[in-house]
Amino acid sequence: MKYANFEDVPVWKDGIKLTVKVFEATRDPSFRGQGDIANQIQRAALSVPNNIAEGFERGTTPELLQFLYYAKGSAGEVRSICHVIERISTFDHLKSQISDLRLLAKSISRQLGGWAFSLQESDIKGTRHLTAQSKASYQQKGKAEAFMEDLKRQQEERLEQLKRERGLE
Structure with missing residues (x-):
């Protein structure tokens, strides 16, 4: 399926959902006094939809691919931080919420991987080249x-x- 705007792309929408959920979760007082972990997971989550948007707007397949992999890496970073948080007893009351974040980030990684694979198999270089x-x-x-x-x-x-x-x- 072709999309005219990045805002229409399902994985971008999921990235926004992930970002909002991360910001909501990190409002919990348990994140205070835990170093920079709240800021780190917020920045990683926010970079998922932002990298999708930036790559989409670049107009070439190679650049889109590059930014999809950046977004995929950021989704992996969110998952990794979630694994850490799940193991810190201070966050025991957030286990379900953190698990949901991790699963959403994993779904996003799969979607981005599928999209990247389909682009790699395409002979279209991007809209700027058409x-x-x-x-x-x-x-x-x-x-x-x-x-x-x-x-x-x-x-x-x-x-x-x-x-x-x-x-x-």
Whole structure:
């Protein structure tokens, strides 16, 4: 699916959700006096949607990929900090909330990995590189692939029909 704006991308929306939940969790008084852990997890969470947005706005596939991996790294950082917090007794009353954050960050990592993989398999270099000729070529390639899929489906249907007619099923 193509998105015109990063705000429409589901993983960006999940990144926003993660950031809000992290900021809400770190309001708990238990985070006071625990060094910089609240600030660190907040910055890591905030960098997830921000890196997605920045990469999206850059307009090239290589740059988008680079920023998706930055976002994926930040989601991993959130998960790692959650693992630490879960092991500190001061935060025992937040275990469920922290576990939810960790699981959401893991889901985001999977989504980003899937998106990055699909971009790596794409021959499109990004919107800044699309000329009228390359757009037409890309559309023609898509039409040719759709035609071949339809032809294959028709052949399989015809083969099944012949088998039924000849009693070979």
